[in-house]
Amino acid sequence: MRSKIVAGNWKMNQTFEKADELLYQIGEKLEDNLPKNVELVICPPALYLELATDFAQEIEFKIGAQNVSEYDNGAYTGEISAQMLSSMDMDYCIVGHSERRKYFGESSDVLSTKVQRLLEYGIQPIFCVGEQLEERESNKYFDIVKSQISEGIFNLSLSEFSNVVIAYEPVWAIGTGKTASPEQAQEMHAYIRNLVSDKYGVEMADETTILYGGSCNAKNAKELFSQTDVDGGLIGGAALNAEDFITIANSF
Ligand code: PGA
Numbered sequence: 648m649r650s651k652i653v654a655g656n657w658k659m660n661q662t663f664e665k666a667d668e669l670l671y672q673i674g675e676k677l678e679d680n681l682p683k684n685v686e687l688v689i690c691p692p693a694l695y696l697e698l699a700t701d702f703a704q705e706i707e708f709k710i711g712a713q714n715v716s717e718y719d720n721g722a723y724t725g726e727i728s729a730q731m732l733s734s735m736d737m738d739y740c741i742v743g744h745s746e747r748r749k750y751f752g753e754s755s756d757v758l759s760t761k762v763q764r765l766l767e768y769g770i771q772p773i774f775c776v777g778e779q780l781e782e783r784e785s786n787k788y789f790d791i792v793k794s795q796i797s798e799g800i801f802n803l804s805l806s807e808f809s810n811v812v813i814a815y816e817p818v819w820a821i822g823t824g825k826t827a828s829p830e831q832a833q834e835m836h837a838y839i840r841n842l843v844s845d846k847y848g849v850e851m852a853d854e855t856t857i858l859y860g861g862s863c864n865a866k867n868a869k870e871l872f873s874q875t876d877v878d879g880g881l882i883g884g885a886a887l888n889a890e891d892f893i894t895i896a897n898s899f
Pocket of ligand 1: 861
């Protein structure tokens with residue numbers, strides 16, 4: 648059975664005090680509302696990863712980073728390597744988020760190297776794909792997602808691939824309040840699962856966790872998560888509110 652995951656991507660938000668408070672509130676909410684059979688993942692800014700790992704010793708959630716360097720350790724000012732993340736007990740790391748592709752010019756080559764680095768150190772990549780609005784409107788969305796997946800993760804061996812989580816995040820839905828309909832999400836998730844099946848076989852496809860991201864919130868999560876091929880969510884804005892985040896985690 649593939650895992651169900653709800654991951655919170657805090658992006659570049661929160662001061663240290665606010666991060667501490669939010670983690671505390673999440674811990675409190677989880678005390679009487681622990682989601683069953685769902686893995687909760689929190690991806691705070693890198694500066695607060697240690698704070699989050701401290702909380703995670705007592706609270707039931709895993710930790711993810713939002714980015715990793717494509718380089719190994721060395722003279723790369725400002726970068727954080729996969730080995731460093733692994734030495735901080737990181738479980739996951741987001742790769743290929745549309746904001747990294749757009750604002751930091753991360754190409755498929757760079758993303759594929761980042762995935763490799765993470766896997767070398769036993770960290771599971773949450774690999775994001777998704778089309779822009781004009782690509783949806785011109786019916787190119789399947790082709791775009793197919794090439795992002797082929798170029799980013801289809802060079803992996805079967806055993807490497809088994810550690811990858813995929814997140815479908817239509818760019819037009821991220822931070823816009825304009826969620827994909829459950830039918831649109833299901834259609835793309837089924838398509839992605841099919842691509843995985845063609846490449847790695849039905850069994851692998853069946854085991855692959857595919858998350859939806861893009862304005863997923865406490866109100867619409869249930870309907871999205873009820874779709875056959877939607878195995879949870881990558882949550883941005885709504886993950887900054889403890890109550891909403893835990894409601895989403897309990898929406899299966
Ligand atoms: P959003 O962001 O939930 O705020 O739309 C999702 C994401 O970018 O991962």
